[in-house]
Amino acid sequence: xATDFIIIDIYKEEPGLDMQKIDDKLLMQFxxxxxxIRLFEExxxxxxxxxxxxxMHSSIGQExxxxxxxxxxxxxxxxxxxxxxxxxxxxxxVDINEMMAELLGxxxxxxxxxxxxxxxADIDKGMLxxxxxVGSNIPVATGAALSAKMRGxxxxxxxxxxxxxxxxxxxxxxxxxxxxxxxxxxxxCENNRYAEATPFEYAIAGGNVSSRAExxxxxxxxxxxxxxxxxFLKATPAIERARNGEGPTLIEALTYRYQGHFGGENxxxxxxxxxxxxxxxxxxxxQIRNYLIEEEVCGLDDxxxxxxxxxxxxEQSVKFADDSSFPDDKALYEDVYISxx
Amino acid sequence: MAQATDQRALTYAQAVNEALRQxxxxxxxxxxxxxxxxxxxxxxxxxxxxxxxxxxxLTKGLIGDFGPDRxxxxxxxxxxxxxxxxxxxxxxxxxxxxLMFSGFFGVCADQIVNNAAKxxxxxxxxxxxxxxxxxxxxxxxxxxxxxxxxxxxxxxHFPGLTCVAPxxxxxxxxxxxxxxxxxxxxxxxNHKLLMxxxxxxxxxxxxxxxxxxxxxxxxxxxxxxxxxxxxGTDITLVxxxxxxxxxxxxxxxxxxxxxxxxxxxxxxVSPLDSETILNSVKKTRGIVIVDExxxxxxxxxxxxxxxxxxAFDYLDAPPVRITSPHTxxxxxxxxxxxxxxxxxxxxxxxxxILE
Ligand SMILES: Cc1ncc(C[n+]2csc(CCOP(=O)(O)OP(=O)(O)O)c2C)c(N)n1
Numbered sequence: 261x262a263t264d265f266i267i268i269d270i271y272k273e274e275p276g277l278d279m280q281k282i283d284d285k286l287l288m289q290f291x292x293x294x295x296x297i298r299l300f301e302e303x304x305x306x307x308x309x310x311x312x313x314x315x316m317h318s319s320i321g322q323e324x325x326x327x328x329x330x331x332x333x334x335x336x337x338x339x340x341x342x343x344x345x346x347x348x349x350x351x352x353x354v355d356i357n358e359m360m361a362e363l364l365g366x367x368x369x370x371x372x373x374x375x376x377x378x379x380x381a382d383i384d385k386g387m388l389x390x391x392x393x394v395g396s397n398i399p400v401a402t403g404a405a406l407s408a409k410m411r412g413x414x415x416x417x418x419x420x421x422x423x424x425x426x427x428x429x430x431x432x433x434x435x436x437x438x439x440x441x442x443x444x445x446x447x448x449c450e451n452n453r454y455a456e457a458t459p460f461e462y463a464i465a466g467g468n469v470s471s472r473a474e475x476x477x478x479x480x481x482x483x484x485x486x487x488x489x490x491x492f493l494k495a496t497p498a499i500e501r502a503r504n505g506e507g508p509t510l511i512e513a514l515t516y517r518y519q520g521h522f523g524g525e526n527x528x529x530x531x532x533x534x535x536x537x538x539x540x541x542x543x544x545x546x547q548i549r550n551y552l553i554e555e556e557v558c559g560l561d562d563x564x565x566x567x568x569x570x571x572x573x574x575e576q577s578v579k580f581a582d583d584s585s586f587p588d589d590k591a592l593y594e595d596v597y598i599s600x601x
Numbered sequence: 602m603a604q605a606t607d608q609r610a611l612t613y614a615q616a617v618n619e620a621l622r623q624x625x626x627x628x629x630x631x632x633x634x635x636x637x638x639x640x641x642x643x644x645x646x647x648x649x650x651x652x653x654x655x656x657x658x659l660t661k662g663l664i665g666d667f668g669p670d671r672x673x674x675x676x677x678x679x680x681x682x683x684x685x686x687x688x689x690x691x692x693x694x695x696x697x698x699x700l701m702f703s704g705f706f707g708v709c710a711d712q713i714v715n716n717a718a719k720x721x722x723x724x725x726x727x728x729x730x731x732x733x734x735x736x737x738x739x740x741x742x743x744x745x746x747x748x749x750x751x752x753x754x755x756x757x758h759f760p761g762l763t764c765v766a767p768x769x770x771x772x773x774x775x776x777x778x779x780x781x782x783x784x785x786x787x788x789x790x791n792h793k794l795l796m797x798x799x800x801x802x803x804x805x806x807x808x809x810x811x812x813x814x815x816x817x818x819x820x821x822x823x824x825x826x827x828x829x830x831x832x833g834t835d836i837t838l839v840x841x842x843x844x845x846x847x848x849x850x851x852x853x854x855x856x857x858x859x860x861x862x863x864x865x866x867x868x869x870v871s872p873l874d875s876e877t878i879l880n881s882v883k884k885t886r887g888i889v890i891v892d893e894x895x896x897x898x899x900x901x902x903x904x905x906x907x908x909x910x911x912a913f914d915y916l917d918a919p920p921v922r923i924t925s926p927h928t929x930x931x932x933x934x935x936x937x938x939x940x941x942x943x944x945x946x947x948x949x950x951x952x953x954i955l956e
Contacts, residue, residue: 314743376932
């Protein structure tokens with residue numbers, strides 16, 4: 261049987277969270293960004309059904325993780341993602357028109373149509389790339405942190421990876437490097453309970469990732485990844501530690517992937533409907549929505565306005581992508597090298 | 602060559618599955634490991650332990666018959682479990698290890714090229730290493746630069762590694778059986794676009810591709826031997842894995858224009874069947890080599906050099922290579938289509954030699 265996560269009701273029982281550190285405007289922004297991600301991912305599904313978008317890994321259910329973390333980031337900070345990275349990109353502020361264009365293989369895409377869903381990158385926005393090889397971006401993030409330190413900035417880098425990636429040795433090499441050199445990197449493991457069909461309880465000795473930090477002399481914490489407030493507030497010490505030159509932190513965000521591993525995959529071949537419903541009932545967007553209303557941060561009409569705005573933006577992204585052209589043939593040969601392209 | 606016993610038209614994936622099942626039945630040292638090769642590991646109590654059966658269903662159902670001891674889902678730790686395959690092979694087991702996509706070889710390259718390839722030689726021949734690695738290759742599925750590579754040449758470069766590339770269900774079953782029985786480490790490249798095909802759907806004509814059925818009994822396709830897929834006298838086309846289908850299509854087109862075309866299905870990338878290639882070229886006096894791998898330092902360039910060095914005097918024209926360009930695999934559909942070797946480009950190259 262799947263062991264349930266311990267879901268902490270942060271609003272009532274968690275004493276350590278200082279709600280003064282998060283203002284109303286930020287909360288509403290979080291809501292808006294999370295809704296944008298969800299609508300974007302749903303639209304991607306429709307585009308795939310239409311045969312225009314050629315396969316992807318949906319981030320629905322995991323929106324709160326990068327949105328909470330990226331709430332701390334500023335210019336010059338970098339994030340890096342994995343194969344499931346649309347939510348990371350949107351949380352960091354990558355333009356969804358360019359993202360949709362990329363997914364449809366158009367020349368106006370973030371990567372000029374050459375990377376697709378698993379490789380979206382927008383360096384200017386602080387998104388140093390998604391990556392299709394599990395674990396592969398973890399040392400790259402460590403290098404971006406090394407660079408931030410050597411250049412004398414207080415910038416940080418954040419790398420998002422799945423529970424499955426914790427199987428890769430390179431995570432531990434990177435954690436060790438980052439720790440001995442006190443690098444400003446935050447390792448964020450999105451534990452969505454599955455790596456493809458493999459449940460984390462099977463593949464991860466000890467049953468969690470965060471406690472592995474201890475051996476590398478860095479803090480390791482678990483955060484309820486379904487709560488954007490908790491993601492934001494509990495990540496604060498990690499970001500401060502990094503900016504102050506004190507070194508890395510490992511964060512394990514407990515979350516859930518609602519859809520199959522990739523579009524079209526049936527997750528009920530390895531998990532039950534009941535389990536899915538259990539985790540979906542703790543939906544991150546529903547939670548923040550309820551909070552905003554119950555705490556009278558804003559009114560229902562404000563939320564509706566934000567939702568409609570997000571919906572229009574997603575619709576526009578499709579139009580932008582549809583109106584864009586495919587790359588010219590010569591694009592195939594460009595950017596292999598800087599010279600002679 | 603084994604004769605077909607019935608008219609079974611298995612898919613490539615089913616043929617591989619049957620080869621695995623039969624070798625596991627006949628030798629209890631054979632076991633399989635890889636990511637989601639069963640899928641849903643640890644969920645046996647929910648009846649969900651065979652959720653995937655591998656990303657391409659090559660191992661579907663095996664865990665039910667052989668249990669989790671011999672059908673092992675692994676964490677995503679290629680260096681770890683590939684290396685574990687080396688160690689198990691060196692000490693009496695016969696592991697079949699799945700490396701999901703060939704592009705991930707980088708994660709575990711050390712185990713393959715420094716250990717699997719060299720141990721026997723370094724140890725003065727004192728061990729055998731009956732390790733089989735299966736991996737998938739090929740573009741054409743919108744998987745972009747890291748999930749679409751072919752990479753035969755990387756492995757063929759290393760002395761000590763045996764590399765085979767089946768082209769259909771029949772050769773897949775036979776090469777899997779040969780590979781698993783081999784005492785050397787063997788890498789089997791399964792092209793993504795082949796795995797759902799039946800031998801029949803490869804649309805083979807008379808005398809092509811060993812016929813269209815997969816015998817039920819165990820049989821070997823010999824490692825190190827290319828297969829003459831179609832005999833001809835005017836030109837030789839060499840295909841590897843999926844490009845054998847491209848060559849067949851091109852051959853049909855060329856024959857409709859009155860040429861007699863010989864198609865060689867390479868099957869074995871290393872060792873290379875130089876004899877079959879050279880004999881064919883000495884007869885036809887022209888060759889087009891069709892390879893989806895990157896063009897530089899490739900199997901295609903290797904064959905081209907072989908022909909230039911060993912059969913120069915027989916050639917009416919220089920050897921021609923039709924390959925992917927020297928670029929990573931692009932995502933966008935029109936670019937990806939432009940990337941791949943096509944029937945048209947092969948026909949054009951052949952006509953350039955013939956006319
Ligand atoms: C090195 C490597 N091995 C295997 C794969 C195939 N693969 C893609 S995603 C995935 C599961 C990843 O699980 P996890 O890291 O938990 O991320 P999630 O998909 O749950 O977001 C696997 C095995 C890969 N892309 N790279």
